[in-house]
Amino acid sequence: MANRRHSARHVKRLRSYNVREAAKATGATPGTVRHWHKNGLEAVVGVYPPIFRGVDIIAFFKRREDDRKRPCGPGRMFCFRCKEAKTPAFGEVEFWPDGPKLGTLRGLCPECAATMNKRASLATLRASAGDLKVSIRCADSRLSETPEPNSNPHSEGG
Numbered sequence: 001m002a003n004r005r006h007s008a009r010h011v012k013r014l015r016s017y018n019v020r021e022a023a024k025a026t027g028a029t030p031g032t033v034r035h036w037h038k039n040g041l042e043a044v045v046g047v048y049p050p051i052f053r054g055v056d057i058i059a060f061f062k063r064r065e066d067d068r069k070r071p072c073g074p075g076r077m078f079c080f081r082c083k084e085a086k087t088p089a090f091g092e093v094e095f096w097p098d099g100p101k102l103g104t105l106r107g108l109c110p111e112c113a114a115t116m117n118k119r120a121s122l123a124t125l126r127a128s129a130g131d132l133k134v135s136i137r138c139a140d141s142r143l144s145e146t147p148e149p150n151s152n153p154h155s156e157g158g
């Protein structure tokens, strides 16, 4: 999981860092830096142990920041199995209301077919769903008229 304590704020663009120095500069552990290295942080080619250029560390943090800002933007939902934001299969989602204003958008992950859920309100539904086709399910069963639970036969006709 992304850890907000990690930051490239103290990384100098023109410096080079080994794993331990990169860890210190970003507030991470060396193990985390190695993990970043496996997940897209570029090291200087042909050097072992790895050396990272400050400019690459900064770029890596920038990319992560961008991903975090819009992981589930309009038309996208988060699949917990794939651990990624996806556009739901068939470009379709269902909206299941669970109150007068709130509900859950449900879509299928296009890769693993897991159900992806996203909280939404009727007011933000359009913004959340983006270009997706939304079907609203069992919308008003609880909002429509409910039978009077304590109808009193003696009161009939006054």
Ligand SMILES: [Zn+2]
Pocket (backbone or CB within 6 Å): 079, 080, 081, 082, 083, 109, 110, 111, 112, 113, 114
């Ligand atoms: Zn998935």
